[in-house]
Amino acid sequence: MxxxxxxxxxxxxxxxxxxxxxxxxxxxxxxxxxxxxxLTYVKDHLDGTLSFRWSCRMGICGSCGMxxxxxxxxxxxTFLTDYAPxxxxxxxxxxxxxxxxxxxxxxxxxxxxxxxxxxxxxxxQSPVEEGEYLQTPEEMDxxxxxxxxxxxxxxxxxxxVYSLEPHFxxxxxxxxxxxxxxxxxxxxxxxxxxVLSSPEGIWACTFVGECSAxxxxxxxxxxxxxxxxxxxxxxxxxELLMPRSLxxxxxx
Amino acid sequence: MTNSHDVVVVxxxxxxxxxxIAVAETNPALRVAVISKVYPMRSHTVxxxxxxxxxxxxxxxxxxxxxxxxxGSDWLCDQDAVEAFxxxxxxxxxxxxxxxxxxxxxxxxxxAVRAFGGMKKKRTWFxxxxxxxxxxxxxxxxALSYSDIVRYDEWYVTKILVDDGRAYGVVAIELATGxxxxxxxxxxxxxxxxxxxVFPFTTNANIKTGDGMALAYRAGAPxxxxxxxxxxxxxxxxTGILITEAARAEGGWLLNKEGYRYLQDYDLGTPTPEPVLRxxxxxxxxxxxxxxxxEVEKGRTIDTPYGPVxxxxxxxxxxxxxxxxxxxxxxxxxxxxxxDPVTELVPVRPVVHYMMGGVHTDLRGATPLDGLYxxxxxxxxxxxxxxxxxxxxxxECLVFGNRAGRAAAVFAARYHREVPSSILAQGRDEERRLAxxxxxxxxxxxxxxxxRTEMQATMENGAGIxxxxxxxxxxxxxxxxxxxxxxHAGIDDHSTxxxxxxxxxxxxxxxxxxxxxxxxxxxxxxxxxxxxxxxDFPARDxxxxxxxxxxxxxxxxxxxxxxxxxxxxxxxxxxxxYGR
Numbered sequence: 001m002x003x004x005x006x007x008x009x010x011x012x013x014x015x016x017x018x019x020x021x022x023x024x025x026x027x028x029x030x031x032x033x034x035x036x037x038x039l040t041y042v043k044d045h046l047d048g049t050l051s052f053r054w055s056c057r058m059g060i061c062g063s064c065g066m067x068x069x070x071x072x073x074x075x076x077x078t079f080l081t082d083y084a085p086x087x088x089x090x091x092x093x094x095x096x097x098x099x100x101x102x103x104x105x106x107x108x109x110x111x112x113x114x115x116x117x118x119x120x121x122x123x124x125q126s127p128v129e130e131g132e133y134l135q136t137p138e139e140m141d142x143x144x145x146x147x148x149x150x151x152x153x154x155x156x157x158x159x160x161v162y163s164l165e166p167h168f169x170x171x172x173x174x175x176x177x178x179x180x181x182x183x184x185x186x187x188x189x190x191x192x193x194x195v196l197s198s199p200e201g202i203w204a205c206t207f208v209g210e211c212s213a214x215x216x217x218x219x220x221x222x223x224x225x226x227x228x229x230x231x232x233x234x235x236x237x238x239e240l241l242m243p244r245s246l247x248x249x250x251x252x
Numbered sequence: 253m254t255n256s257h258d259v260v261v262v263x264x265x266x267x268x269x270x271x272x273i274a275v276a277e278t279n280p281a282l283r284v285a286v287i288s289k290v291y292p293m294r295s296h297t298v299x300x301x302x303x304x305x306x307x308x309x310x311x312x313x314x315x316x317x318x319x320x321x322x323x324g325s326d327w328l329c330d331q332d333a334v335e336a337f338x339x340x341x342x343x344x345x346x347x348x349x350x351x352x353x354x355x356x357x358x359x360x361x362x363x364a365v366r367a368f369g370g371m372k373k374k375r376t377w378f379x380x381x382x383x384x385x386x387x388x389x390x391x392x393x394x395a396l397s398y399s400d401i402v403r404y405d406e407w408y409v410t411k412i413l414v415d416d417g418r419a420y421g422v423v424a425i426e427l428a429t430g431x432x433x434x435x436x437x438x439x440x441x442x443x444x445x446x447x448x449x450v451f452p453f454t455t456n457a458n459i460k461t462g463d464g465m466a467l468a469y470r471a472g473a474p475x476x477x478x479x480x481x482x483x484x485x486x487x488x489x490x491t492g493i494l495i496t497e498a499a500r501a502e503g504g505w506l507l508n509k510e511g512y513r514y515l516q517d518y519d520l521g522t523p524t525p526e527p528v529l530r531x532x533x534x535x536x537x538x539x540x541x542x543x544x545x546x547e548v549e550k551g552r553t554i555d556t557p558y559g560p561v562x563x564x565x566x567x568x569x570x571x572x573x574x575x576x577x578x579x580x581x582x583x584x585x586x587x588x589x590x591x592d593p594v595t596e597l598v599p600v601r602p603v604v605h606y607m608m609g610g611v612h613t614d615l616r617g618a619t620p621l622d623g624l625y626x627x628x629x630x631x632x633x634x635x636x637x638x639x640x641x642x643x644x645x646x647x648e649c650l651v652f653g654n655r656a657g658r659a660a661a662v663f664a665a666r667y668h669r670e671v672p673s674s675i676l677a678q679g680r681d682e683e684r685r686l687a688x689x690x691x692x693x694x695x696x697x698x699x700x701x702x703x704r705t706e707m708q709a710t711m712e713n714g715a716g717i718x719x720x721x722x723x724x725x726x727x728x729x730x731x732x733x734x735x736x737x738x739x740h741a742g743i744d745d746h747s748t749x750x751x752x753x754x755x756x757x758x759x760x761x762x763x764x765x766x767x768x769x770x771x772x773x774x775x776x777x778x779x780x781x782x783x784x785x786x787x788d789f790p791a792r793d794x795x796x797x798x799x800x801x802x803x804x805x806x807x808x809x810x811x812x813x814x815x816x817x818x819x820x821x822x823x824x825x826x827x828x829x830y831g832r
Contacts (some may be wrong), residue, residue: 014749032490032588044701048753049745053290054458058383058493058584060475061294078585099428100750110291118393120352134361140354147354149388151293176393183352183482 005029005080006087007038009050012098020098022089023047029084035075036064039090039102052102059216062152066102067091072157072214093157112169115195116177119150121188139184146179146224148217155211155221167200171211171221174202178224181231197232205229253703254676257402258282258664259657260421260437262409262464264292266384266649267628267656268443269391270344271617274657276398282661285402286511287424287435289407289459289755293392296445296457297649298584300384301496301580303376303747304646306341308365308734314338314372321644322368322823324536325608325637326782327367327798330819333615333633337651344623344650345377353390354379356577366577367501368643370536370830372529376643381496381580387646404435408755409463411682412440412471413675419471420675423682427755430748434679436671437665439623441656442468443649446629447766449759451604452708453559455487455494464630466762468611469769473619474802475630476816479767479774480608480783482640485540487603489558491588495581495600497642499593500533502577505640506540507597508552514562518543521831531831538783539830540641541602545717554599561599570594601824602717606645608636608783609773612802612816614734616657621662627656634800637818638782653801690746690754697742704763711767720788724775731768738764745785766804772811773801 004026012020014228025046027038036054043050052075054064059077069089080088096104122250126133155171162168177196179188196202212222258273262284275284286292302584305319317338320666322329328363349355349363356364356378370375379386379718386403398788406427413434421436444464446504448456470477485506486495495575502525508514520539528534544562547553553560566581568573571594574582578593585591585598610632617625617633628649635648714727738760779793780786799815806812 016747038493043752044699048743048756049747050701051745051752055290055294055459056296056299057458057491058299059587060382060580061296061457063290063294063300064713105428106291114396114399117397119397120350120394125350127341130348132346132349132355132363135357136361137357139361140357146356147389148382148387150298151291156268180352185350185352202775228796233767249315 001086002029005038005084007100008044008087008089008169010091011050011101013100024087029080031081033080034079035066035068035073035088035090038080039075051100054180060150063094065152065154065157067093067157072154073233074152074154074216077216093153093199095157095159095163096153108166108236109151109156109173112173113176116169116173117188117192118176118180120183120186121191122178122185123187133185135184136242142184143174143179143182146182146219147177148218150215150217152218158210158214159209160210161204161206165204168204169195169201174228175219175221176197176223178228181228193232196228202228202232254434254436254679256671257285257435257437258443259439259660261286261441261443262422263295263443263630264288264403264627265295265443265445265446265628266297266388266391266646267397267653268295268441270650270653270784271441271443271627271657271660272401273395273398274654275661276401278658278661280400282664283402285404285435285682286399287404287407287422287616289406289408289427291405292395292403293389295388296460297384297388298458298647299455299494301381301494302498302501303366303643304345304380304385304387305368305369305371305376305641305643307375308342308363308377308649309374311794312375316372317375317604319697319823320371321641323826323828324639324641326792326828327825328637328781328818329634330798331821331823332819334635335821336615337635337648338392340651341647344654344761348387348390348650351390351394354386356380361536366498367527367529367534368641369497369500369534369639370530371643376501381498381578384646388552392816403764408688408758409467410758412467412624413678414471415672415674419624420671421748423679425686426751430690430751433746434676434683436586436675438668439625439660441506441617441660442626443631443653444605444630445626445691446605449764450708450763450767450770451711452705453487453492453712454604455484455492456604461534461763462766463759463762464626465610468619468624468626468763469765469805471624472626472805473621473622474612474804475609476612476802477609477634477637477773478769478801478803479715479777479801481604481715481722481770482537482606482608482783483541483602484537484605485544485602486564486600488584488589489556489561489599489601492603493584493588494603494605495564495584495598496578499564499566499581501527502573503527503569504533506533507563508547509554510552511550511626514547514552515540515543518546519831535830536639536641541717542785544602556599559601561601563597564600565597566593567595567597590752602759606640608632608634608638608640611664616659617652620658625656629650689757690748690751692743694740694742698737698740700741700743700753700760703734703737704760707731707764707767710734711770715770718785718787719774720786721775724771726777727771731764731771769803769811773803773813776813777801798825
């Protein structure tokens with residue numbers, strides 16, 4: 001095996017570069033080294049000016065999403081040896097404005113997230129002294145998968161709708177809405193309905209399924225969206241037949 | 253530029269978000285802000301795996317949780333703090349449940365609990381083995397429902413502003429733009445977590461650079477019990493990624509190279525096929541990590557390119573249990589070690605995991621500096637003493653995050669003052685300093701990473717699982733030299749846009765302060781207790797050292813260590829007994 005591999009890294013410094021330029025670095029090619037280890041090697045030994053986000057380096061904090069050879073990846077969970085002999089092209093996530101080098105601006109997601117009310121909504125909050133809201137393992141299974149989202153933005157980077165229609169709520173936000181809609185402790189499905197059923201919500205999705213394909217945590221946002229489309233369609237039909245107050249308590 | 257709030261929380265992890273919500277609930281009229289160097293859901297709480305302890309089962313009692321915590325701490329905790337902690341922990345975990353935390357359940361829908369190290373009863377609540385992740389995201393998403401909580405995401409705090417013994421806010425840099433701001437407040441709550449990155453091999457995320465400890469220390473608040481550094485017995489070699497204690501609680505075994513459950517040789521009980529509480533693999537972390545060192549000395553570990561390892565055996569648990577209770581362990585082993593724990597042994601070694609010490613606070617989270625509060629790993633109340641029990645840290649973030657938030661809210665309202673002009677002048681000075689540092693150009697400069705790497709090696713060699721007077725003296729000299737070199741460290745990046753090199757330089761300055769506090773506190777504690785093991789003073793010495801160390805910064809920048817008595821309410825110092 002070669003002892004080194006080339007990283008071709010997209011550089012962009014606002015005010016200096018008018019557009020991103022690629023810069024090549026030779027880094028050690030070692031077993032167990034993630035793309036992220038290659039980048040920190042660059043930062044520590046070759047070029048202190050390279051900027052990228054990272055923190056947990058164990059695939060759970062969601063900081064280090066990048067585009068690696070054209071695919072959105074967590075750079076801490078993608079390994080150099082899998083790309084040998086290289087070169088490996090490392091770019092910022094697509095579909096986001098670039099702040100600097102590999103750092104993208106995710107403010108749009110952070111602004112959209114509260115719109116889907118990703119928290120427990122209940123008419124009456126029981127005092128904690130009365131103990132837990134009971135929830136069987138089967139009831140947990142209903143939403144467990146959608147609760148695994150680490151907000152890494154890989155799904156937005158892969159989503160062809162988001163690239164064309166920036167108003168689209170996007171896969172992770174909708175999956176999180178469904179995570180609460182499907183939680184037996186929650187009664188907020190009605191409050192989330194307007195935003196989810198709006199043109200920027202589920203109906204914008206053309207079900208390409210790229211979001212689920214790139215999700216590093218198996219969340220399946222595409223499945224969440226499809227399931228909600230079915231719920232929303234059923235709901236509209238029901239509402240023609242009966243008043244909203246009677247049909248609104250159904251989950252999902 | 254100046255911004256103003258009533259309460260400013262520094263750090264957006266478990267303790268910080270809990271504190272912010274507590275402020276908002278205590279007094280909705282208060283303007284509260286959370287300043288964090290990462291988006292809150294990236295905070296290191298996200299990496300906690302195994303669980304959160306709180307009495308829940310009918311056969312368990314608060315006294316038993318308290319006793320386990322006190323004996324686990326080698327009697328260095330404050331027992332009034334522990335009593336408050338165990339009493340409030342169940343309520344906090346239930347509150348998280350009401351906020352949507354997906355705690356694992358029993359078939360009847362009630363909360364499930366699992367065993368954990370050093371605990372005599374099953375009382376650890378868990379969300380599979382991603383407890384910290386679920387806890388953090390539940391808190392973050394719940395905090396979004398409080399629209400009045402202002403967030404400064406990706407802002408880095410460089411200084412606490414103090415006038416006449418009272419904190420009045422901070423100065424921070426916005427990473428995206430390089431803009432510096434003086435952010436004033438009538439109370440500041442530090443929730444910045446620990447400092448594992450001071451050491452070379454750690455479970456801690458890149459962001460755990462002891463910022464809050466150093467900020468408080470520079471502002472004049474003392475740091476307590478800094479010599480107590482927890483090594484978790486099971487980290488993956490090379491990466492240092494944590495393999496949760498829950499793996500042993502569910503029945504995993506630790507084997508040496510001969511396939512022998514070596515813990516039986518270290519007064520931790522006799523091996524049984526099923527896990528037994530406070531026995532063998534369910535002993536406390538300090539004792540297990542120390543046993544590893546002795547196995548190395550006996551030549552019974554396996555050498556790897558990343559140091560000696562022992563083996564964690566989960567094979568007998570079977571795929572079904574592992575997938576249900578330890579799915580993240582399987583994912584991490586597969587991804588980072590190319591190993592499937594269902595069929596293969598997992599190589600592990602002790603890894604720096606947690607700081608028992610931190611900013612000295614009382615039971616309300618208040619530091620000796622008026623208006624400055626701290627909670628979570630950055631703080632030392634102390635419930636952890638000389639050794640923290642696994643699964644006590646998440647509830648600590650919640651219980652004391654809540655307490656600090658409530659106390660700070662009351663303080664900010666009751667002692668509301670106009671911010672003195674001297675504070676604004678200090679803020680301007682700090683903003684000018686930061687602008688100068690950004691332009692920092694030094695001829696033939698030292699690389700930040702080189703100094704950092706040498707500091708980490710110094711800490712491992714000088715203040716590892718076992719220390720002695722010589723190793724600590726040597727470390728103190730090396731740190732002094734590294735400090736000089738740090739003065740000559742330059743940066744290549746002079747951009748105002750997301751300048752991570754400037755941040756790394758500021759973090760290194762903080763880490764050097766924290767490292768010095770650890771070494772100086774360890775050098776003066778001439779006894780062995782919990783995680784602080786001195787080969788030249790192998791016994792516990794209650795006569796001289798049943799006391800907290802308090803390290804203060806002197807005007808000349810050097811540290812001075814003093815002592816504070818331990819609070820004992822109901823459990824007089826005794827022998828730590830495990831496995832018998």
